[in-house]
Amino acid sequence: MGTLRKCSRTACSRPAVTTLTYVYADSTAVLGPLATYAEPHCYDLCSEHSERLTVPRGWEVIRLAPDPESLRPSADDLEALANAVREAARPRDAAPEPPAELGRRGHLRVLRNPDNS
Numbered sequence: 084m085g086t087l088r089k090c091s092r093t094a095c096s097r098p099a100v101t102t103l104t105y106v107y108a109d110s111t112a113v114l115g116p117l118a119t120y121a122e123p124h125c126y127d128l129c130s131e132h133s134e135r136l137t138v139p140r141g142w143e144v145i146r147l148a149p150d151p152e153s154l155r156p157s158a159d160d161l162e163a164l165a166n167a168v169r170e171a172a173r174p175r176d177a178a179p180e181p182p183a184e185l186g187r188r189g190h191l192r193v194l195r196n197p198d199n200s
């Protein structure tokens with residue numbers, strides 16, 4: 084226990100939901116998902132203080148919306164995984180040959196249909 088991160092603002096004890104990172108070189112404050120570990124110039128903020136965030140004059144604020152989709156594999160990832168599994172299961176010599184070129188008509192090429200061979 085004791086790992087629950089709290090808002091870094093004085094006199095605020097709400098749980099932190101975002102991490103504010105000051106990028107001094109770019110005069111930019113980046114407000115993003117809670118960082119997995121504390122870094123210098125990073126401040127954990129609760130939702131309320133995230134909303135009320137103010138930055139020094141001339142600074143920019145970049146808010147990174149939390150992406151719930153990033154927490155679980157997307158459909159694309161699952162499809163890529165399935166394709167990779169199928170690819171690995173396929174014998175190497177079964178790869179389809181490129182269709183043979185039978186002739187040309189003008190700028191069009193006539194290709195043999197592999198299904199009719």
Ligand SMILES: [Zn+2]
Nearest residue numbers: 090095129132
């Ligand atoms: Zn707070």
